[in-house]
Ligand code: NMX
């Protein structure tokens with residue numbers, strides 16, 4: 001992977017130069033303030049990290065390098081990984097090299113098949129996915145070489161890139177094996193070196209041979225790849241890797257965060273939510289019925305899944321990209337119709353809920369993704385977050401490669417007690 005390494009190195013030099021300049025001129029400059037409500041409120045809106053893979057603008061959504069979603073949504077996930085790491089799309093030679101590297105590393109360790117088969121059927125697919133990744137941790141070349149005279153600190157990023165490619169190349173096969181073996185009780189389908197990631201995944205899942213299904217998977221893998229550095233999963237993964245725990249440990253840890261209902265599991269919860277609406281109100285509920293249903297959920301203290309965001313203050317552009325897909329390929333899907341009705345109803349309710357306390361009443365990516373997967377025959381919704389995770393590991397890997405390349409230190413913020421805070425405030 002000489003070309004990829006060369007390009008990451010180039011980017012590392014540019015970003016490293018910028019950091020050196022910033023530190024030289026502004027090391028003690030204040031760039032923000034911390035309010036007590038942020039300290040006590042999950043650090044929301046507190047600028048406290050630098051992450052160069054991607055950026056989320058509250059009013060425009062995700063940017064990777066300078067590209068907004070409409071500018072990269074037609075690409076392959078492999079190209080997106082390149083963009084996250086190197087800050088540029090690969091040219092033909094660079095892409096050919098990456099494809100070759102992926103194919104050469106795609107074979108699963110033998111034990112993985114019996115490992116997947118051995119796990120209890122009731123276990124959530126995200127638990128399996130995380131465990132499968134963790135089970136390969138002993139193969140980390142970072143780990144194997146750490147502490148040897150051959151491995152200098154300046155090379156940590158290269159070993160992490162090596163580990164990342166080894167890991168990423170196996171993930172579509174692992175994900176498909178979880179779907180077929182664990183969820184369907186069927187035989188796995190072979191990986192094909194002729195196909196790119198999304199086509200491979202579509203083939204290995206074996207539930208639908210329509211071209212638009214692999215197109216949906218491609219879009220899915222592209223849209224979920226990264227969402228700057230502060231979301232629960234990426235942050236967790238980066239914190240773990242900052243202790244020089246290798247990328248297998250870090251990716252598994254990040255996925256454990258993604259498995260929560262306020263984060264990646266929301267895509268499964270949204271599908272179940274829509275199924276709950278259809279079970280109670282029929283397959284074509286009216287907007288009045290949906291309004292009453294939502295109000296009842298809120299009165300019972302439940303959150304409306306798929307709505308709200310810690311950073312975005314608009315409809316998630318990833319939601320809009322999926323909506324465009326749905327309108328083109330499956331406009332008559334009953335679930336998609338309900339997604340649309342919810343979009344019509346929920347923001348207006350959430351705007352007034354709790355005296356306007358909900359910072360973003362609009363839908364996020366999870367409000368729609370599951371309904372599209374369901375339409376194409378992925379009916380085991382426990383799998384939806386695995387797909388989110390498969391994509392998000394691209395971001396975890398790129399974030400750690402860049403951070404180590406830029407010599408970023410261990411992440412260790414300071415915490416305080418109530419007493420410390422009271423004493424401090426009394427003195428002001
Ligand atoms: N339904 C009901 N209440 C909500 C919602 C919602 N969808 N979103 C926010 N609130 C409430 C929130 O619970 C909080 O109430 P309280 O102070 O009583 O605890 C209040 O509004 C203020 O929260 P925000 O500052 O607007 O949101 P926050 O940054 O804390 O959380 C989410 C962001 C995404 C966790 C939150 O909006 C949520 O729980 N949404 C539903 C779950 C979801 O869709 N998660 C997926 C996010 C995207 N992803 O893929 O990770």
Ligand code: MLT
Pocket residue numbers: 226227230231232263310311364
């Ligand atoms: C994500 O993609 O990670 C989610 O939208 C959550 C976030 O950005 O906080």
